[in-house]
Ligand SMILES: Nc1ncnc2c1ncn2[C@@H]1O[C@H](COP(=O)(O)OP(=O)(O)OP(=O)(O)O)[C@@H](O)[C@H]1O
């Protein structure tokens with residue numbers, strides 16, 4: 001596998017999509033082949049699963065087990081159909097959320113047992129692990145402000161309460177600590193400043209020997 005696999009993580013509104021697109025533009029502007037994708041989703045089957053995850057059916061309550069299996073089903077399809085083939089042909093894959101989201105949302109916040117989450121993540125991702133994961137950190141209050149300022153209605157997960165997002169954020173902070181795969185960046189400063197830090201770290205990790 002010759003490509004580079006980079007994932008973006010953090011709570012709602014931290015700036016994942018903003019930073020992913022800034023990094024993608026910078027890399028493709030340098031003539032590199034970049035594949036931009038997201039989870040849940042990223043394939044036709046995955047996008048159908050995403051819409052179920054975002055809206056449910058309007059009345060039934062999601063079982064936490066059903067929820068995690070749908071995320072993993074989307075991931076399994078995504079890895080096989082899109083991520084691995086892109087990496088095998090040397091592309092840079094930038095993915096908005098990946099298996100760390102499952103560790104913190106379904107593990108830390110919904111309290112599915114850590115070993116179960118680990119097993120399901122491994123099964124769905126086929127041994128495909130990010131070369132670098134960018135974790136953008138903001139507080140829960142900032143997250144809520146940004147979601148409120150954004151147009152449109154909240155999806156099913158965005159409707160969770162403050163306690164849920166605190167658990168998610170704490171889960172991320174635990175995960176990131178001491179693991180060199182992660183690059184943690186403060187998401188409270190302006191987007192261009194965040195981007196410059198991500199660009200520098202990317203250069204350091206992948207373009208310098
Ligand atoms: N560094 C920043 N400072 C202030 N506002 C920002 C910053 N980065 C992004 N924003 C704004 O915050 C909002 C959320 O950003 P963005 O959609 O990139 O976050 P996200 O992490 O992808 O959110 P979600 O998890 O809901 O998809 C957007 O309106 C965006 O313009």
Ligand SMILES: [Mg+2]
Nearest residue numbers: 016017018096
């Ligand atoms: Mg986003």
